[in-house]
Amino acid sequence: MxxxxxxxxxxxxLRHPWQLGLTVLGIALGVAVVLAVDLANTSARRGFELAMNRITGHATHRILGGPQGVAETVYAQLRVEHGIRPAAPVVTGYLPRADQPGQLLQILGVDPFAEAPFRDLAADLTGNDFDLRALLLNPDAALLPEALGAEVVLKRGGQRLTLHRAGTLRGAAFEGLIIADIATAQTLLGRSGRLDHIDLILPQGPAGERLATELRAWLPLDLRLERPAERNQATADLSAAFSLNLTAMSLLALVVGMFLIYNAMTFSVVQRRALLGLLRALGVSRRELFAGVLGEALLLGLVGTLLGGVLGVWLGSGLVHLVTRSINDLYFTLSVRELTIEPWSLAKGAALGLLATLAAAWLPAREAADAPPGAVLSRAHLETRWRAALPRLMLAGLGLLAGGGLTLAVSRSLTASFAGLFLLILGCALLTPPTMVGLVRLNRPLTARLGLLARMANRDVARHLSRTGIAVAALMVAFSTTVGVGVMVDSFRGGVAIWIDDLLNADLYVASPSVEDGGNRSDVLVPAALAVLRDTPGVAAISTYRALKIELERRPITLIAAELAPASQTGYHLIAGDADTAWRLFQTGEAVLISEPLAYRRQLSAGDRITLSTEQGLHPFAIAGVFLDYGSEHGRILLHRSGYERYWHDPTVGSAAIFAAAGTDLTALRTRLRERLGPIQRLLIRSNRDIQGITMDIFDHTFTITNVLRLLAILVAVVGVLSALLALQLERAREFAVLRATGMTAREIGGLVSLQTGFMGAAAGLLALPTGLLLAAVLIFVINRRAFGWSLPFQVDPLLLLETLALAIGAALLAGLYPIWRMARARPVDALRAE
Amino acid sequence: MTSADAFIAIRNVAKHYAEGDLQRAIFADLTLDIPRGQFVALLGPSGSGKSTLLNLLGGIDLPDAGQIRIDDRLLTDLSETERTRFRRRHIGFVFQFFNLIPTLTAWENLLLPLELNGLASPDRRDRAMELLDKVGLGNRRHSFPERLSGGEQQRLAIVRALVHDPLLLLADEPTGNLDAATGERILDLLLTLHQHAATTIVMVTHSREVAARADRILVLDGGHIREAR
Incomplete structure (x- = not known):
């Protein structure tokens, strides 16, 4: 070269700045979305690792308990009776700031005298404001990060708790962390006499293994010894499917971007067929042309990727809050304050942008290299070749659809499912040009009635299939992804709304105000408060609940110990097991009902057994039935209170559902309960509508990021419509000049352009609907099922489909405006001469 | 007319084009020799295969049967890449519609064949500049083709075709898109450069007047070639 x-x-x-700008923007948006999601995922992971590492420190092992944690006495026994040192007690949890309820601060309660071997806190306590005496003796003293100032007010339930600085934690590693003496932390988090875990440093090698075996033998049945690293990994893995889903969605934006790059590059090759043929006539080899076109694409990719990098970092800093919020709502407490920009993420984004550009430009570059010398490749010749290729294109499209279907049917892996989904999209894209020819034929009777202009517009679409076919396929893919994701979210929302409406069929719900604090913890209802609930006039029945996180093969699941009023039972929709038998077995406290995601993940059904780690050690429970549940993707287990008390020795109740007697005024009942409960315990009394609203808010939070990604895909699509159709119409300057020369007015040609772009937009929009519905079906029935174990209804909002169609046509008409304006200003004679 | 030492030797060449399901023969059995340094004008009605013959001589297209030998190289036996390299080094093209590279300036258009052949030495550049001055385009060297008149574009196309000293210049109606006076001046230029460099020229034309200035006139009609002078 x-x-x-x-x-x-x-x-x-460079001579076609509009086309160039829109192509670069298409690449930049694709890269930006992928990079932003990757940065947000990475930041969330880093935030999690940071939180875990500052708690784990140098501990090699950890003693953990069940839902109640570890009794303080175990720590004393370990040190005194067994002489195990180093050992350090830890209490940890999250509380929101009173003045900024959305900001959770991590509380780490430690014994300062046992800490030295575990965490390097002393080394970080620089400056002369560290007051050990205050830390140990003042119940409101803590080590605070520099950013929090001299004091911080936290919120727990309805209480405001003020902590004063006894020392300053400096450096990024301590952001959002408060370190307190263990007693202070226990008071703050409401865990008197309990520890979250005990950290140990055991020797390496056989001596350590021996000690670990001895400890396991000595530990009470409800406690276990684990390695923190394995545990942290297991926790981090919880959100893996969520991260993979986000990554796949971001890749979808990149695929849309790739189609647009392909379209832009093909177009620029077709536009230059005369130049390329001429260069070949002058002795430029095929290889040189191939390298040239690919090099040009690489340059565009480089500029687009750089721009995408900047956009991606900006977008990522917005997405990180959405990702963190979703992880908080769905998985574990996480507090991420800033975007972590890892060079590896940037490198991945750059490589992906460049590779996507090269992959998309490969075929157009081949086309350029195959251009016969001497400009003999006429447009008619090109179109003839395209038409001849239609049956092969159709076969390839059908083949890809079959391949995609087969991949989805054969493999259960989530990655393979996404691969199958991408094959389906590609298959539909290949079927677009042949389908367009059919649409043009179908359109003939209509255009015949509309006059010559309409006939010309319709025929031109088929006549220039080499360009219109690719453009419409690219746009169809872009819009179908928005339909697919939109229908999936709508269906999910519809499913959750019905589920929550059925489940929350009581009139009022009572719980500690701490349920609103975040951080996955809540206080219990005192027995006197429960007695008030049962005895208050107007209360017909109550159901009680105690929800706790327990572990099943290292994954946290929610155990709900419940005593259900008959009306509450009807709220559970059983999808496996006979309802009468299931509820009869449930009442015994020896059988459980499990949620659908848990049943799907572990391949369990009614009649199987599930072994849970109880305070009395491992115990197998019969599975009486499986209920529909969108409450947790990791699974929930419903156990009768009698069984819970028997195996966990815990009589406490976390919340209660109240069924009012017929004819009772609910507002009056609520007031009456509030008055009676006031002197006993401060409790939240909410109606089922309140909780349904909160649930749907959480759902909408969770899907905010999905909707943001969908909007970005729409943006990429609109950019695509503009670039594809703009280029297509600008290239026809000479044709328009001939039409002007033969007596057509600028207005008539404007009408022709609008008809044609409108038709292409409509074709892309119309074809996007079935493809989008196919994508939605795969997302709902395959991807969501495999990722989360949920079965969702398939609900289509006709408004969404109409919106997509309107958007496609609107964007297409918009794309026609500039060529019309330019054509109206141009002198036909110039255009005729330019050729 | 054939001879063993001809610069261009065309032997029993056949070329067909597909028209729907039918194969239309352009030539069935064409044989022709052209000696080195000759200026040949090729006449014939539209569709007689003049441009096809030019494309075959330039190695742009291949015959369905027969052989084409240029300067002792059997073009029909060369691979696509070898034909491209041969064309790049030894052939110059002039087209009716000028076919300059629109994205290169006049000077860059002229330099392109030299660069492609690795011949862009300072001496060659000086000679290229002289050529540009000679055809009156020295002061337009930074202009893009669209800024040049038809005559200027064709003058540039001719010097571009000759700048790398090709053995053979193929011209497809070089005056066909120009007015009579400009066409005359272009022809003068072509003849001057031809006499100076002794390059073999095959020129397709519709004009008897233009053809009259060539050393030899051939008429292609009905798939056969005949000498008109």
């Missing part, structure tokens, strides 16, 4: 040859090729895009 000589410098002049580079110049000859590269000046073409």
């Amino acid at each position: 000589t410098p002049l040859l580079w110049r000859a090729l590269l000046r073409h895009p």
Whole structure:
């Protein structure tokens, strides 16, 4: 490749700044979305690791308990009776700031005298404001990060708790962390006499293994010894499916971007067929042309990727809050304050942008290299070749659809499912040009009635299939992803709304105000408060609940110990097991009902057994039935209170559902309960509508990021419509000039352009609907099922489909405006001469 | 007319084009020799295969049967890449519609064949500049083709075709898109450069007047070639 040859090729895009700008923008948006999601995921992971590492420190092992944690006495026994040192007690949890309820601060309660071997806190306590005496003796003293100032007010339930600084934690590693003496932390988090875990440093090698075995033998049945690293990994893995889903969605934006790059590059090759043929006539080899076009694409990819990098970082800083919020709502407490920009993420984004551009430009570059010399490749010849290729295109499309279907049917892996989904999209894209020919034929009777202009517009679409086919396929893919994701979210929302409406069929719900604090913890109802609930006039029945996180093969699941009023039972929709038998077995406290995601993940059904770690050690429970549940993707287990008390020795109740007697005024009942409960315990009394609203808010939070990604895909699609159709119409300047020369007015040609772009937009929008519905079906029935174990209804909002169609046509008409304006200003004679 | 030492030797060449399901023969059995340094004008009605013959001589297209030998190289036996390299080094093209590279300036258009052949030495550049001055385009060297008149574009196309000293210049109606006076001046230029460099020229034309200035006139009609002078 000589410098002049580079110049000859590269000046073409520079002479078409609109086309160039929109192509670069398409690449940039694709890269930005992928990079932003990756940065947000990475930041969330880093935030999690940071939180875990500052708690784990140098501990090699950890003693953990069940839902109640570890009794303080175990720590004393370990040190005194067994002489195990180093050992350090830890209490940890999250509380919101009173003045900024959305900001959770991590509380780490430690014994300062046992800490030295575990965490390097002393080394970080620089400055002369560290007051050990205050830390140990003042119940409101803590080590605070520099950013929090001299004091911080936290919120727990309805209480405000003020902590004063006894020392300053400096450095990024301590952001959002408060370190307190263990007693202070226990008071703050409401865990008197309990520890979250005990950290140990056991020797390496056989001696350590021996000690670990001895400890396991000594530990009470409800406690276990684990390695923190394995545990942290297991916790981090919880959100893996969520992260994979986000990554796949971001890749979808990149795929849309790739189609647009392909379209832009093909178009720029077709536009230059005469130039390329001429260069071949002058002795430029195929390889040189191939390298030239690919090099040009690489340059565009480089500029687009750089721009996408900047956009991606900006977008990522917005997405990180959405990702963190979703992880908080769905998985574990996480507090991420800033975007972590890892070079690896940037490198991945750059590589993906460049590779996507090269992959998308590969075929157009081949097309350029195959151009016969001497400009003999006429447009008619090109179109003839395209038409001849239609049956092969159709076969390839059907083949890809079959391949995609097969991949989805054969493999259960989530990655393979996404691969199948991408094959389906590609298959539909290949079927677009043949389908368009059919649409043009179908359109003939209509256009015949509308006059010559309409006939010309319709025929032109089929006549220029080499360009219109690719453009419409690219746009169809872009819009179908928005339909697919939109229908999936709507269906999910519809499913959750019905589920929550059925489940929350009581009139009022009572719980500690701490349920609103975040951080996955809540206080219990005192027995006197429960007695009030049962005895208050107007209360017909109550159901009680105690929800706790327990572990099943290292994954946290929610155990709900419940005593259900008959009306509450009807709220559970059983999808496996006979309802009468299931509820009868449930009442015994020896059988459980499990949620659908748990049943799907572990391949369990009614009649199987599930072994849970209880305070009395491992105990197998019969599975009486499986209930529909969108409450947790990791699973929930419903156990009768009698069984819970028997195996967990815990009589406490976390919340209660109240069924009012017929004819009772609910507002009056609520007031009456509030008055009676006031002197006993401060409790939240909410109606089922309140909780349904909160649940749907959480759902909408969770899907905010999905909707943001969907909007971005729409943006990429609109950019695609503009770039594809703009280029298509601008290239026809001479054709328009001929039409003007033969007596057509600028207005008539404007009408022709609008009809044609409108038709293409409509074709892309119309074809996007069935493809989008196919994508939605795969997302709902395959991807969501495999990722989360949920079975969702398939609900289509006709408004969404109409919106998509309107958007496609609107964007297409918008794309026609500039060519119309330019054509109206141009002198036909110039255009005729330019050719 | 054939001879063993001809610069261009075309032997029993056949070329067909598909028209729907039918194969239309352009030539069935064409044989022709052209000696080195000759200026040949090729006449014939539209569709007689003049441009096809030019494309075959330039190695742009291949015959369905027969052989084409240029300067002792059997073009029909060369691979696509070898034909491209041969064309790049030894052949110059002039087209009716000028076919300059729109994205290169006049000077860059002229330099392109030199760069492609690795011949862009300072001496060659000086000679290229002289050529540009000679055809009156020295002061337009930074202009892009669209800024040049038809005559200027064709003058540039001719010097571009000759700048790398090709053995053979193929011209497809070089004056067909120009007015009579400009066409005359272009022809003068072509003849001057031809006499100076002794390059073999095959020129397709519709004009008897233009053809009259060539050393030899051939008429292609009905798939056969005949000498008109």
